[in-house]
Amino acid sequence: MASILNPEIPAGAYDEFLPGALPAARAQHAWTPADGPLPALYISHGAPPLFDDGPWLRELFGWAQSLPKPKSVLIVSAHWEAAPPALSASAAHTPLVYDFGGFHRRYYTMRYDTPDASALARRVAAMMPDREPVHQHRSRGLDHGAWVPLMAMYPLADIPVLQLSLPSHDPDLLLRLGARLAPLREEGVLVIGSGFMTHGLPFVTPEMIHKGVVPAWSSEFDAWAADALARGDVGELAAYRTRAPGMPYAHPTVDHYIPLFITLGAGGRADQPVTTVIEGYMIGFSKRSFQTPA
Known part of the structure; x- marks a missing residue:
């Protein structure tokens, strides 16, 4: 049976999506200072199956289209944990990181050749405290927590993109790091935390895959x-280990949840209510994605 996990044509939904998306992407209004600061985003990013999910592709693209086209993107992904904070390679056309396994070979040949991001790298490095200099990689490209959703949101690949590592599991530290990045929003930089609102991979069942069953731990x-x-209750969100139902099944590892603290910090005021833009489930995982007030 064809599905997003076993498609008849790998990435066929993406092939169908592109012809309609590219003209709209070319016509998108580019950010100017008159637009004011951009919101910060938290994205449940999917993996290669996103390229086989037409409705989800269009949701992400529609979200991007609802905003001015950013001058550049700074993204923190669940898939790169490194301390102290590190930056990906800023050179144009840096090869991607294909950090997934067991998929059709086509997904390992997909490209996202973004422009040079060295100006953003210098800006971000200058924002870090002197006692915590940021390491700038020369060869590490974007991982799938970055390039997969961005290929849906900005399919022209004409925006400089830089990835910042996830340096801690401490919500307070991540909120502070996000707050340090908040001024970028006033410069037309889109700050994104990329994870998945629930991500219980070890607990996926055939019923979740084939019948769309959503387990209680996820819902x-x-x-x-x-x-x-x-409610803007950042204290409750930070106490997820003891307060959230469904733990630890919803997040046996917390890397896909905690990027939201970067987003909330970068939004300017972490206690402000956010706007959910995408919701629903993929193989039982919550796709909830949101933006902070601009």
Whole structure:
């Protein structure tokens, strides 16, 4: 049976998506200072199956189209944990990181050749405290937590993109790091935390894959997070290990949840309610994605 996990044509939905998306992407209004600061985003990013999910591709693209086209993108992904904070290679056309396994060979040949991001790298490095200099890699490209959703949002690949590592699991430290990055929003930089609102990979069942069953540990965690986000209750969100229902099944590792603290910090005021833009489930995982007030 054809599905996003076993498509008849790998990335066929992406092939169908592009002809309609590219003209709209070319016509998108480019950010100017008159637009004011951009919001910060938290994206549930998917993996190669996103390229086989037409509705999800269009949701992400529509979200990007609802905003001015950023001058550049700074993204923190669940898939690169390194301390102290490090930056990906800023050179144009740096090869991607294909950090996934077991998929059709086509997904390992996909390209996202973004322009030089050295100006953004210098800006971000200058924002870090002197006692915590940021390491700038010469060869590490974007991992799939960055390039997969961005290929849907900005398919022209004409925006400089830089990835910042996830340096800690401490919500307070990540909020502070996000707050340090907040001024970038006033310069037309889109700051993104990329994870997945629930990500219980070890607990995926055939029913979740083939019948669309959403387990209670996923739906209950999602409802808890949605309520806290809507109230701007960052203290509740930070206490997820003991307060959130569905733990630890919803997040046996926390790397896909905690990028939201970068987003909340970068939004300017972490206690402000956010706007959910995408919700629903993929193989039982919550796709909840949101933006902070601009």
